[in-house]
Amino acid sequence: MIPESFIQDLLARVDVVDIVGRYVQLRKGGANLLGLCPFHNEKSPSFTVSPTKQFYHCFGCGAHGSAITFLMEHTGASFPEAVRTLAGSVGMTVPEENRSPRQQQESARRKAEESRHTQVLDAAQAHYLKQLRASPAAIRYLKQRGLTGEIAAHFGLGWSGTDRHGLSQVFPSYEDPVLVESGLVIESEDGRRYDRFRERIMFPIRNAQGSLIGFGGRIIGKGEPKYLNSPETPLFSKGHELYGLWEARQSIRQEGQVIVVEGYMDVVGLAQQGIANAVATLGTATTPDHVKKLLRASDKVIFSFDGDGAGRRAAWRALQACLPVLRDDIAIRFLFLPSEHDPDSYVRELGAEAFRACLGDAVALSRFLLDELGSRHNMDEAEGRASCLHEAKPLLAAIPECALRVQIEREMAKLVQLTPEEMAQVLAQQPAKPFAPAPRPGDGAAASGQAPGQDGAPPDMGYDFGGHEFHDIPAEESDYADYGHFPSQDGESAAPGAGQGGRQGWKGKSDWKGKSDWKGKGDWKGGKGGWKGRRDDDVGGFEGRRTMPSLAKRLLGLLLAHPELVDSMGDQQLEVIDHGPHLGLVRDLIMLAQSSGARHVGALLEAADPDSDLATVLKGLRADILSQEDLPDPQTEWDDALRRIEFDAARSEMTKLAASGLATEEARKRYLELSSRITVLKGAGLR
Numbered sequence: 001m002i003p004e005s006f007i008q009d010l011l012a013r014v015d016v017v018d019i020v021g022r023y024v025q026l027r028k029g030g031a032n033l034l035g036l037c038p039f040h041n042e043k044s045p046s047f048t049v050s051p052t053k054q055f056y057h058c059f060g061c062g063a064h065g066s067a068i069t070f071l072m073e074h075t076g077a078s079f080p081e082a083v084r085t086l087a088g089s090v091g092m093t094v095p096e097e098n099r100s101p102r103q104q105q106e107s108a109r110r111k112a113e114e115s116r117h118t119q120v121l122d123a124a125q126a127h128y129l130k131q132l133r134a135s136p137a138a139i140r141y142l143k144q145r146g147l148t149g150e151i152a153a154h155f156g157l158g159w160s161g162t163d164r165h166g167l168s169q170v171f172p173s174y175e176d177p178v179l180v181e182s183g184l185v186i187e188s189e190d191g192r193r194y195d196r197f198r199e200r201i202m203f204p205i206r207n208a209q210g211s212l213i214g215f216g217g218r219i220i221g222k223g224e225p226k227y228l229n230s231p232e233t234p235l236f237s238k239g240h241e242l243y244g245l246w247e248a249r250q251s252i253r254q255e256g257q258v259i260v261v262e263g264y265m266d267v268v269g270l271a272q273q274g275i276a277n278a279v280a281t282l283g284t285a286t287t288p289d290h291v292k293k294l295l296r297a298s299d300k301v302i303f304s305f306d307g308d309g310a311g312r313r314a315a316w317r318a319l320q321a322c323l324p325v326l327r328d329d330i331a332i333r334f335l336f337l338p339s340e341h342d343p344d345s346y347v348r349e350l351g352a353e354a355f356r357a358c359l360g361d362a363v364a365l366s367r368f369l370l371d372e373l374g375s376r377h378n379m380d381e382a383e384g385r386a387s388c389l390h391e392a393k394p395l396l397a398a399i400p401e402c403a404l405r406v407q408i409e410r411e412m413a414k415l416v417q418l419t420p421e422e423m424a425q426v427l428a429q430q431p432a433k434p435f436a437p438a439p440r441p442g443d444g445a446a447a448s449g450q451a452p453g454q455d456g457a458p459p460d461m462g463y464d465f466g467g468h469e470f471h472d473i474p475a476e477e478s479d480y481a482d483y484g485h486f487p488s489q490d491g492e493s494a495a496p497g498a499g500q501g502g503r504q505g506w507k508g509k510s511d512w513k514g515k516s517d518w519k520g521k522g523d524w525k526g527g528k529g530g531w532k533g534r535r536d537d538d539v540g541g542f543e544g545r546r547t548m549p550s551l552a553k554r555l556l557g558l559l560l561a562h563p564e565l566v567d568s569m570g571d572q573q574l575e576v577i578d579h580g581p582h583l584g585l586v587r588d589l590i591m592l593a594q595s596s597g598a599r600h601v602g603a604l605l606e607a608a609d610p611d612s613d614l615a616t617v618l619k620g621l622r623a624d625i626l627s628q629e630d631l632p633d634p635q636t637e638w639d640d641a642l643r644r645i646e647f648d649a650a651r652s653e654m655t656k657l658a659a660s661g662l663a664t665e666e667a668r669k670r671y672l673e674l675s676s677r678i679t680v681l682k683g684a685g686l687r
Helices: 004-013 016-021 067-075 079-089 101-133 136-144 149-155 177-181 245-255 264-272 288-297 309-325 343-350 352-360 365-375 382-398 403-415 420-429 502-506 550-561 571-579 584-596 601-607 613-627 634-659 665-683
Strands: 027-029 032-035 047-050 055-058 185-187 193-195 200-206 212-219 227-229 258-261 278-281 300-305 331-336 463-465 468-471
Touching (some): 004 067, 004 079, 016 032, 016 047, 016 055, 055 665, 067 079, 101 200, 101 212, 136 200, 200 245, 212 264, 245 264, 245 278, 245 288, 258 288, 288 300, 288 309, 309 331, 309 365, 309 382, 331 365, 343 352, 365 382, 382 403, 382 420, 403 420, 550 584, 584 601, 634 665
Parallel strands (some): 227 468, 300 331
Antiparallel strands (some): 032 047, 047 055, 185 193, 212 227, 463 468
């Protein structure tokens, strides 16, 4: 973990104006500099950079932060990458705190390995570009697809050649293990080696920083598979990357939206017609990681799929991946083209304006969800409506608490002919676990036409997504959802890595000023007293089991399943909980356990006021707790949740401070403190 003292020293040495100015054209506007916001589409500048306060703020979309935050949000760099980039620009060396010599050695080894892989891929790319210039057949194919040399150069398209050992011309040591590890060469069981890509147009795949991490290849003659990707490597993970995102980044900002299509040629074909804000998943179904990356690029996402059965199945899987990250300030829509068209063929035949018109008719996620569920059941009979609601419950449970979820639940109530009150009662009777897709036989699978193991290809690796058949691309079900981590109150989720650093995140001085007021609207009486009366204050508001936020319920469940957490809880953690909205019952449970000494759920029920909300919730959670499986590290789960609460509270306070104009020195100082803390929290793995 990078020390906070180093971060403060670094921010004192770099100039946020210089950093932002590399990416945004700025002009003088009084004491600050003005420019068009790089994070949303605007015509009049609302983006300001303060050289005296050393932060940026957009009054249009609310984006704000320090030089480190800007690099992370604008370039997609991770926290350590952004810190190292800035440190390198001012000649500072990032310290390796709390890392053993073995850990430092492993980190150095990993960096060296990644650097070697990058060098190998870059050398292969240069070879593929050279091969394309010398191949009339490959050039003719690209021209037949309507592509110009300018677009081919923009995307770095190449040609693999036909030689089984073509890369031996590039790498004299064809036996080098890194060629296999980087996915360029296949080694068969008998030890013979040959190039993975042959007779294929080559599509270089770049990460958010523009670095080459893998390739996709499209065969131009007869043969299978039609599309072939690099395998999983230390640099390349198909479930996390999007083809064309680097090339489309400027257009996405200009258009204010990102289009998601199914194939490389769709991305390139749309760009050829002037629609340059499209990206593609790499043969896998859309994952939550894809969705998070898309929403960092734009707050409006349009999935464009073929209108056939495979296209609709792919769209449904994309919808499922979107549910856990829905928020009120984003728009996700679905466009279904005629079954005989994909985006590339549609735009070539009918033109860019026709495609843009289709984008305007894209269906909202909520409508697609309701229509799809309704089409699967007989809505003219009670049994069909009940079955529809049964299927909908886990999908609704996956949506974070927000206004959009309320709207969808009300629309669902109309669909199944229930009142909103009846709908809430049904959902509260048996809370559903969030949806986690399971493999379904035949869902998107296509015959590969290739025997298992033939030509080095692994068996059962072919998947057909809307007519685009890919190989070496297993559909990774584990990518769809990991509901073991705590959802954010604004729809994001704490990254699985957020627990790294564990309890260290709570050491040192708390960012929250003042002491927590534990009295609330009622008096804590200890023992069996508990909180009397209903809680309706902003911090601890609770209006019954149905409306209790999922975060509060999960924290309560975690405390009841692992009561030892209460024993190690300090004032700083309690202050963080005090700043989390709707966490009054969590606070009540902690105070009850600490004052009564009760730990088991039964003993806690004995100690609680039988008429209190806390007792009602404990009774409801008791059965769930008894059936829970033990978590591998409950302390990390708890720390992850509190880190998210602190992050959300800090971000909310920053927004209010910025809206007030930061008129006082105290307000400016507080703003910078919060910005620094948010940077540290993100560095701990928060996203």
